[in-house]
Amino acid sequence: xTVSNNQKPFIHTEKDLFYLxxxxxxxxxxxxxxxxxxxxxxYYLRSGERYYFIKDRSYHVRKGDxxxxxxxxxxxxxxxxxxxxxxxxxxxxxxxxxxIHQEIVPDLLxxxxxxxxxxxxxxxxSIVESIIEKMMREQKLAEPGAAGYNKLLLSELLLxxxxxxxxxxxxxxxxxxxTTLHRKVSDIxxxxxxxxxxxxxxxxxxxxxxxxxxxxxxxxxxVTGFTVIEYVNQLxxxxxxxxxxxxxxxxxxxxxxxxxxxxxxFGRIFKSLCGLSPLQYRKWNG
Numbered sequence: 001x002t003v004s005n006n007q008k009p010f011i012h013t014e015k016d017l018f019y020l021x022x023x024x025x026x027x028x029x030x031x032x033x034x035x036x037x038x039x040x041x042x043y044y045l046r047s048g049e050r051y052y053f054i055k056d057r058s059y060h061v062r063k064g065d066x067x068x069x070x071x072x073x074x075x076x077x078x079x080x081x082x083x084x085x086x087x088x089x090x091x092x093x094x095x096x097x098x099x100i101h102q103e104i105v106p107d108l109l110x111x112x113x114x115x116x117x118x119x120x121x122x123x124x125x126s127i128v129e130s131i132i133e134k135m136m137r138e139q140k141l142a143e144p145g146a147a148g149y150n151k152l153l154l155s156e157l158l159l160x161x162x163x164x165x166x167x168x169x170x171x172x173x174x175x176x177x178x179t180t181l182h183r184k185v186s187d188i189x190x191x192x193x194x195x196x197x198x199x200x201x202x203x204x205x206x207x208x209x210x211x212x213x214x215x216x217x218x219x220x221x222x223v224t225g226f227t228v229i230e231y232v233n234q235l236x237x238x239x240x241x242x243x244x245x246x247x248x249x250x251x252x253x254x255x256x257x258x259x260x261x262x263x264x265x266f267g268r269i270f271k272s273l274c275g276l277s278p279l280q281y282r283k284w285n286g
Contacts, residue, residue: 017096018150020139021089028083030225031076036238039091040112041069042157043077044132048085051078051178052117053224056193057186059117060178064125066118066161068111074234076225088132092154100155108158111165124164131157184209185223188216189231196235197259202228236260237273244282251278 016039043052043066050061054075061067061077069075077087094109101108120128135153138146177183188209192200205228206213220228236258243254252263260266270278 016091017093018147018154019089019091020135020150022087022136023089024086026084028079029085030078035076036072036074036234037091038071039093040071040109041067041075042090042092043067043069044088044090044128046086046088048087049080049082050085050087051080051223052076053078053226054116056189058178058182058223061117064120066120066128068116068118068161070112072238074226074231074238078225088136090132090135090154090157097151097155097158100151101158104155104159105162108155108162111158111162114165118161118164120161120164124160127160128157131160181219182223185219188220189224192228192232193235196232197239197257199261200232200259232259233269234273236266237270240266240270240278241274241281244278245285254278 019039043061045061045063045065045067047063049063052059052061052067052075054067054069055073059067060080131153135150138150138153177186188205191208192205202213202216206216209216217228220226220231224231226234239258240254243249243257247254249257251267255263255266258266260269267277270276270281274281276284
C-alpha cells in the first residue's frame with residue numbers, strides 16, 4: 001500500500017526545475033524501473049530502512065538518513081529487512097537555485113560529489129524536518145511566492161548539509177558495505193562501469209569473477225535491483241545520449257562506440273528507455 005502526498009505524477013520531465021514527492025509505503029516495495037535523471041536528488045528517509053544502490057555499490061539507509069544523488073547517476077532503492085517506510089524526495093536542477101547558492105557558498109553543490117549518505121545529528125534532523133515541512137506546505141498551497149520561497153528553503157537545506165559535511169569530515173569516512181555479498185557485487189559493478197563499451201557477455205563476466213552465470217545473475221539482481229543486461233543497457237544508452245547531444249557521430253558510429261552489436265538493436269533499446277529514437281532524441285536536444 002502506498003500513501004502519496006505529491007501534487008503531481010511521480011514521473012517528471014527533464015525540464016522540471018524543482019520537484020518534491022512524499023510517500024508512505026506499507027509492505028514490500030522495490031523501485032520498478034531503472035532510474036537516472038539530469039537533476040540533483042535529495043532522498044530523506046523519515047522512517048524505516050532501505051537498501052539504496054548508487055552508481056557502483058549499495059548502502060544500508062536507516063531512519064533519519066539523507067541520500068544525495070548527482071545528476072545522471074543510476075540509482076535504485078530496494079526493501080531491507082523491514083519493508084514499511086516513509087520517504088521524502090526532492091529533485092532540483094542547478095538552474096533552480098542559480099545566483100542564490102553562489103552567494104551562500106560558491107561550491108555548495110560539491111557536497112553531491114562525496115559519500116552519498118549523510119547521518120544528521122538530532123539537532124540537524126529537527127531543522128531538516130522544519131525545512132521540509134515548509135516545502136511541502138508551499139507545494140500544497142501554491143500561494144503567491146511559493147516557488148521563490150522554496151528556492152530559499154532548498155538553499156537553507158543545502159547549506160545545513162554542507163556544514164555537516166565540513167564539520168564531520170564526510171569525505172574521509174567511506175561507508176561500509178552492508179554485507180560481503182554487497183562488496184562482491186560492487187566489484188562486479190565497477191568492472192562493468194569500466195568495460196560496458198566493449199563486448200560484454202554474461203559468460204565472459206562470470207568467468208572473469210570465477211562464478212557461474214546463474215549465480216552472477218541472481219546476486220546481481222538481489223543486490224542492485226537490476227539484471228546485468230538492464231544495467232549494461234542503461235549505461236550504454238546514457239553514453240549514447242551524451243554523444244547524441246555533444247557530437248555529430250552517426251547513429252551507426254555511436255552504436256559501435258557504446259558497445260551495441262547492431263544499430264537495429266541499439267535503436268530498439270534506446271527507444272524503450274528514452275521514448276524516442278536516437279535521431280528524434282538528437283533533434284529534441286539539438
